[in-house]
Amino acid sequence: MDKVEQVANGLRELLNKKSLLNNFKMKDSLKGFKSSEVHCIEYIGENVDSNVTKLAESFYMTRSATSKITQKLMKKGMIESYQKSDNEKKIYFRLTEEGEAIYKIHYDLHKEFQERDKTVFEQVTDEQFEMILDLVEKYSKHLDDEIKKLGVALTNRNDFE
Amino acid sequence: MDKVEQVANGLRELLNKKSLLNNFKMKDSLKGFKSSEVHCIEYIGENVDSNVTKLAESFYMTRSATSKITQKLMKKGMIESYQKSDNEKKIYFRLTEEGEAIYKIHYDLHKEFQERDKTVFEQVTDEQFEMILDLVEKYSKHLDDEIKKLGVALTNRNDFE
DNA sequence: GTGATTATGTTGCCTAGGAAACATAATCAC
DNA sequence: GTGATTATGTTTCCTAGGCAACATAATCAC
Numbered sequence: 001m002d003k004v005e006q007v008a009n010g011l012r013e014l015l016n017k018k019s020l021l022n023n024f025k026m027k028d029s030l031k032g033f034k035s036s037e038v039h040c041i042e043y044i045g046e047n048v049d050s051n052v053t054k055l056a057e058s059f060y061m062t063r064s065a066t067s068k069i070t071q072k073l074m075k076k077g078m079i080e081s082y083q084k085s086d087n088e089k090k091i092y093f094r095l096t097e098e099g100e101a102i103y104k105i106h107y108d109l110h111k112e113f114q115e116r117d118k119t120v121f122e123q124v125t126d127e128q129f130e131m132i133l134d135l136v137e138k139y140s141k142h143l144d145d146e147i148k149k150l151g152v153a154l155t156n157r158n159d160f161e
Numbered sequence: 162m163d164k165v166e167q168v169a170n171g172l173r174e175l176l177n178k179k180s181l182l183n184n185f186k187m188k189d190s191l192k193g194f195k196s197s198e199v200h201c202i203e204y205i206g207e208n209v210d211s212n213v214t215k216l217a218e219s220f221y222m223t224r225s226a227t228s229k230i231t232q233k234l235m236k237k238g239m240i241e242s243y244q245k246s247d248n249e250k251k252i253y254f255r256l257t258e259e260g261e262a263i264y265k266i267h268y269d270l271h272k273e274f275q276e277r278d279k280t281v282f283e284q285v286t287d288e289q290f291e292m293i294l295d296l297v298e299k300y301s302k303h304l305d306d307e308i309k310k311l312g313v314a315l316t317n318r319n320d321f322e
Numbered sequence: 323g324t325g326a327t328t329a330t331g332t333t334g335c336c337t338a339g340g341a342a343a344c345a346t347a348a349t350c351a352c
Numbered sequence: 353g354t355g356a357t358t359a360t361g362t363t364t365c366c367t368a369g370g371c372a373a374c375a376t377a378a379t380c381a382c
Contacts, residue, residue: 003290004275004282010297011172016221017304036368052331060177065369067332089330089377114165116307120300121165128296129164131289136171139281143178146277197338213361226339228362250347250360 022113029105037078038106040069041095044079045103049092078102183274190266198239199267201230202256205240206264210253239263 023035030038036059043058044050056066070093073079078099081091095103184196191199197220204219205211217227231254234240239260242252256264 002275003287003294004278007290007293007297010294010301013221014297014301014304015176017301017308020221021304021308034368053329060174060181062370063331064333064371067330068369071332087330087378091331114163117165117300117303120296120303123299124296126164128292129168132168132293133164133171135281135285135289136168136175138284139278140171140175140178142278142281143175143182147178147182195338214359223340224361225341225363228360229339232362248348248360252361 025113026109029109030102033102034069036069037073037076038102040066040073041078041099041102042106044093045095045100048094050094051090051092073099186274187270190270191263194263195230197230198234198237199263201227201234202239202260202263203267205254206256206261209255211255212251212253234260 026035026038033041039059040055043055047054052063052066052070055061055070056063059066070079070081073093074081076098077096079093080096081093083091187196187199194202200220201216204216208215213224213227213231216222216231217224220227231240231242234254235242237259238257240254241257242254244252
């Protein structure tokens with residue numbers, strides 16, 4: 001197995017593990033909310049004039065699925081929609097007070113996770129971070145180029161390895 | 162946004178993009194197979210005496226879901242099961258000839274992806290790889306410790322960030 | 323302007339996969 | 353040995369989310 005493979009596999013395991021652990025902690029504080037709902041609240045809390053399309057793009061999800069999540073959050077009273085006079089098709093969302101409360105809980109939990117994992121990253125130098133970030137960006141650009149080569153809109157899901 | 166966050170976000174986007182792209186290519190050659198099925202074939206092809214439990218652990222999936230996949234692959238004639246005399250409960254799997262064929266196709270495609278992305282990694286030095294791998298492993302260990310602290314079996318899914 | 327194309331959001335249908343319950347073999351405690 | 357616990361696999365039920373089809377507003381070409 002070459003080094004790239006090794007990193008990729010380690011990373012996959014790492015991310016799985018992290019999501020298992022964080023999810024476990026998460027559920028205590030945020031019972032009754034799916035992770036996707038919390039994610040959605042987070043995004044809306046941080047981006048003014050969020051709409052289904054923007055959310056979907058950010059989550060790498062279909063608009064269809066995203067629409068269902070926002071509908072649920074509306075029913076739960078976590079978010080509310082509004083429109084603008086210059087466009088009567090776009091539907092924007094903002095957090096309600098209850099939504100803000102959830103946002104805050106999630107935010108704090110996030111901080112808690114950061115604190116928990118701090119020690120691991122303290123040993124990493126700035127140059128090393130730059131190097132990693134640079135690599136990630138280069139790879140991302142490379143994939144963008146490859147996607148362009150296809151000349152197709154990739155709306156497909158399926159997490160193939 | 163701190164550096165850790167930045168890397169994490171970039172990585173998430175990167176992985177999503179990669180799976181979109183690879184899946185798109187994948188589907189041409191391997192129509193009629195879900196990514197999870199191909200994954201399963203891959204694992205069985207590379208690990209003798211695979212069983213549902215091992216597969217599930219490797220995929221970070223429930224045994225329930227894994228069982229369904231192996232059943233499908235059996236029906237499709239891609240894998241076959243066998244047992245050993247020392248244990249009449251465990252059910253092992255091996256690839257059939259058809260399964261081997263799919264394995265080969267996937268393997269070649271994988272090579273093709275590696276080739277495609279080679280240029281990105283050529284610029285990375287061995288020391289840099291070691292550094293990254295080291296970080297991933299440290300983080301993974303750290304999470305293992307945190308999971309141990311909970312003293313709970315985390316069988317939970319849900320990919321919370 | 324008008325017609326075609328694109329953007330945005332939603333609905334219905336379907337599938338992958340989790341949770342819980344279960345059956346039964348294996349193993350452990352004694 | 354026997355009984356309790358654990359390991360392994362499966363089934364049933366349910367939900368999240370993709371896909372395709374759709375409706376309708378916005379925009380573009382002319």
